[in-house]
Amino acid sequence: MNLKCECEKCELKNAFFNSFDEFELQTFCTQKVERKFSKGETFIKEGEKIEEFIYLKSGLVKLHKTDSLEKDQIITIAEPFDFVSLLSVFSDKAYNYSVTAIEDSVICCLQLEDVKKYARSNGLFSLNLIEKMSLATDKIILESLEIRNRHLRGKVAFILLKFSQKIYQRNIFELPVSRREIAEYIGMTTENVIRTLSEFRKDKLIKINGKEIEIVDEKTLSQISSFG
Numbered sequence: 001m002n003l004k005c006e007c008e009k010c011e012l013k014n015a016f017f018n019s020f021d022e023f024e025l026q027t028f029c030t031q032k033v034e035r036k037f038s039k040g041e042t043f044i045k046e047g048e049k050i051e052e053f054i055y056l057k058s059g060l061v062k063l064h065k066t067d068s069l070e071k072d073q074i075i076t077i078a079e080p081f082d083f084v085s086l087l088s089v090f091s092d093k094a095y096n097y098s099v100t101a102i103e104d105s106v107i108c109c110l111q112l113e114d115v116k117k118y119a120r121s122n123g124l125f126s127l128n129l130i131e132k133m134s135l136a137t138d139k140i141i142l143e144s145l146e147i148r149n150r151h152l153r154g155k156v157a158f159i160l161l162k163f164s165q166k167i168y169q170r171n172i173f174e175l176p177v178s179r180r181e182i183a184e185y186i187g188m189t190t191e192n193v194i195r196t197l198s199e200f201r202k203d204k205l206i207k208i209n210g211k212e213i214e215i216v217d218e219k220t221l222s223q224i225s226s227f228g
Helices: 011-017 022-031 112-121 123-148 152-168 179-186 190-202 218-227
Strands: 033-037 042-044 052-058 061-066 072-078 098-101 105-111 172-174 206-209 212-215
Touching: 022 105, 052 112, 061 179, 072 123, 072 179, 105 112, 112 123, 123 152, 152 172, 152 179, 152 190, 152 212, 152 218, 179 190, 190 206
Parallel strands: none
Antiparallel strands: 033 105, 042 098, 052 105, 061 072, 061 098, 172 212, 206 212
16 A cells, blocks of 8 residues: 655655665554644643654744843754754653744644654664754754855845745745844844844845835845954
């Protein structure tokens, strides 16, 4: 019997399909639960007990943490097909960060104990999970370094190009995060972000219409991202 996956590009399918027999895969498919969250809803809270293995099926979410000064800090923005629980799921009993939808999102959930059971009995599946964990960690480390090595204008340009080129793949898009959240993402003040966006608009690099952003001069914005 051929099993069909609901998602054409499903990382859960990739992680499970090649390492499970048909019966195990069908068991997995019947066990997973889908949940929908509206923009602004937090579905993982820092300090909560970890009970599920969570995968982002659609939408966008931010992983964020409260620092010692009670200030929110965005760790990364996760895209569809990312495993949003991997950073804590095997290393701690409680989440070390929160996850909030910045667009309407759908997640797929498995009970963590079931995933651990599969991992203990299936070496190939365990290796697939380790690979996914390494990729998730590498993504956060490399992006953090990219942002840290830029000055203010370069940081803001980097974020705009991330949304334009990597996430939405178009020059006109609705910015899913506020100016304050951009500031939390790049480690600057909200006022600095607002001023920089205004400068980009004045220099005719972008157009701003409410939450809508249009990249007008992608070449110059890329140069600012690289050297600014």
